[in-house]
Amino acid sequence: MKKILGLILVVAMLMTSMTAMADTFEGVGNGLGGEIKLNVTVEDGKITAIDVVSHNETPGISDPAFNTILPAIVDNQSLAVDAVAGATMTSNGIKNAVAAALESAGVNPADYRKGSDAVAKTEKEAESFDIVVVGGGISGMSAAIE
Numbered sequence: 001m002k003k004i005l006g007l008i009l010v011v012a013m014l015m016t017s018m019t020a021m022a023d024t025f026e027g028v029g030n031g032l033g034g035e036i037k038l039n040v041t042v043e044d045g046k047i048t049a050i051d052v053v054s055h056n057e058t059p060g061i062s063d064p065a066f067n068t069i070l071p072a073i074v075d076n077q078s079l080a081v082d083a084v085a086g087a088t089m090t091s092n093g094i095k096n097a098v099a100a101a102l103e104s105a106g107v108n109p110a111d112y113r114k115g116s117d118a119v120a121k122t123e124k125e126a127e128s129f130d131i132v133v134v135g136g137g138i139s140g141m142s143a144a145i146e
Helices: 002-018 064-076 087-104 117-125 138-145
Strands: 021-029 034-043 046-054
Touching: 021 087, 034 087, 046 064, 046 087, 064 087
Parallel strands: none
Antiparallel strands: 021 034, 034 046
C-alpha cells in the first residue's frame, strides 16, 4: 500500500511540474499623473494578464486608456496598439509599464512591438512622388489644383 501511495505522489508531482508556469512581473511607466504600476503575467512567452497595481491618473479621463489598451495588448500580444485620444500620456505610460515588466521577465519588449502600422510602413518599399504640396492656404490649394 505504501508503494502505491508513493507512486501516486510521484506521478502527481511530475504532472504539476510539467504544467506551464505563469510568472508575474511588475513594470512602472510614467503617465500624466505620475507612476503607473502594472503586474504583467507571462506564461510560455505570452502575456496572459495585466493588472493595475496603482496609478494617479485622472479618473474618468484615464479610464478609457486602461479599459482599452490593457485588453488590446493581451489580445494582440503586442505593444503596438493605438493610444486613446485624450489620454495619450496615460496610454504611453501603460505601454511603457508593460515593456518594463517584459524586460524584468527577461523578454525583449521589441519583440512585442511588431505588427504596428508604423513598423509595417517602414518595411515597405519607399514611396516616391513627383510633387508634394505642403499647406492648404491660397498658395497651396492653387498649386495642388495646377
